[in-house]
Amino acid sequence: MLHYLARRLVAAAVLVAVVSSGALLLTRLAPGDFASELFGAGSSAEQVARARARYGLDQPLGRQYVSWMSRAVRLDFGDSLLYHRPVLALVGQRALNTSLLAIVALLFATAVGIPAGIVTGSRRRGVFPAAIRSASIILLSLPSLVMSLVLVLIAARTQWVPTGGMQTAGAWDAGVMAGLADLAIHLPLPALAIALPLAAMIERVQSQSVRETLAMPFAMSTLARGVPRHRLIWRDALRLALAPVASIYGFILGTLLSGSFVVEVVTAWPGLGRLMYDGLRARDLYLVAGCAAAGSLFIATGSLLSDVFLAWADPRLREGRRQPAAARG
């Protein structure tokens, strides 16, 4: 187990290093750089060259990369050219905001999607399962971009919740409780925009999995022993049937980050996605690399947690045995 964990940690470190280096190099090799974007068209070449020298952008690619990498392994990601602040502090704050949004959305989607999937997977007929199935296919067809626009429309029309942003200016001055309350009314809209399509996705996977689990011989023998059907479904089958959902969690995290990007842009949530976008537009290569590192760290952590959970849910996968094909990716 320790060996397995160590291998996974190395793989995670490699992922973070590759993704952040890739982002840095891509931004560096792109046409134009921070200095030329800063002054725009119509600036003198001398002016741009001076800014380039000031920001250290005139060094050769190799040296620039090596010096960045050697500082990055000591967790110093340099200063953002755009904001003149350390990338680590900047990214940390924004990553926290994105994590808050993503975790709330994921919890909501799981809490709704799994029971719904169990209902539709264990009951073939009936009005209730049919209603869930229809709702699910509709929500699945409303991706986060569309969903957030629809929710903004509803919020703007009804004035129930604010249409954007994360907090009202000065809300935290009135105390922690007022600040949290303010956060709590800003959170539902962006969180739902991410969570609803995700819940539908989880429902589909869970439904399929419950159906397959209940078709296994053990389900029949459990029923034959006189165990009530609801107990079979909600206790015995549930644990086995959770495995496929857990195995897509690693993948879901990618979806979650993708979804949170559009939602952050539409609802002006100050998260990582917006920061990375600003960095990309301004060719702020250190900021982009820092955001990429944070994003890949998020994904690596998530897929590790998902594998640990899988090992708990399905004993057949424990102790370094090869994962089945379905569990990978």
Add this chain to the structure above:
Amino acid sequence: MKRAIAAACLSGLVLMAAAAPWLAPNDPGRTFRGFLSAHPMPPRVIDDQGTWHAPFVYPLRLVSRLEQRYEEDRSVRLPVVLFAGGRLAGIADDTRGPWLPLGADAEGRDVLARLLFGGRTSLGVALFATLAALALGALAGGIAGYSGGAIDTAMMRLAEFVLVLPAVYVVLALRSALPLVLSSWEVFALMSLIFAAVGWPWVARAVRSTIAAERTRDYAASAVSLGAGHSRVLFVHLLPACRGVIGVQAILLLPSFILAEATLSYVGLGFSDTVPSWGSMLHQASNVNAIAEFPWTLAPAAAIFAVTLCANLLIENRDGGEFRD
């Protein structure tokens, strides 16, 4: 049955986009100065007095220029005429303003016309990208599944690496690393290629597992024993067995690429405002006040929903992954 309806709807939507010049009542780029953000003008058959007529519309009358509020002038009926002036439907008398069935955007352009022409752009990019991703993925997956061993492992590792990255960020980073100001054809080609670069691993994975299973079957062995070369066995004998999975992948990729175009254009890295596309239309509508006041400018969101819904119904209950961002 459900699948047949979904397929019919999907092809209907594609056909409508293709037939945009004949269906749109107005030119998509034409701005009607007096009709900024005008509300939709649905065709009617019953007038105010409750009498039935052939389809007609009421013309709009400006109530407040400041608030951009209009009302229908109920005193005149403008009959809808079919097949006039090379278009499916229009109004005979346009001296009192244009017919805007889905209203106008903030610059006074016909939303329906832009939606139809935008469908050409959005569906076009998505179709082109889907074809490219299918070709790339089938090739990579075919080679990986057929050769096995180290090549297989290396290619699938690469595919898994691309899959684990959040697609939107990869697309965003690739797009912004390329020159920002390009002609619309260059944007079209570039976007399709970027989407294909992100989408191919899905196809490759599905094709690879099918090929790896088919490779061991008798017909493949007999093809080899008859002296068929590697490429012949792979392309003539094995790849046709992947038709099913490739079809499912195509239906999964198409809506996600439409969404990708919308996302990219929405944040301003896609098509510019002069080229109608569903994304560039949403970009123009991306203002909370505008969304609340003029919800018809969100029509492209409804179009994206319709296409995605058809695609989801088409592949419902099929394996091959119903989860995809």
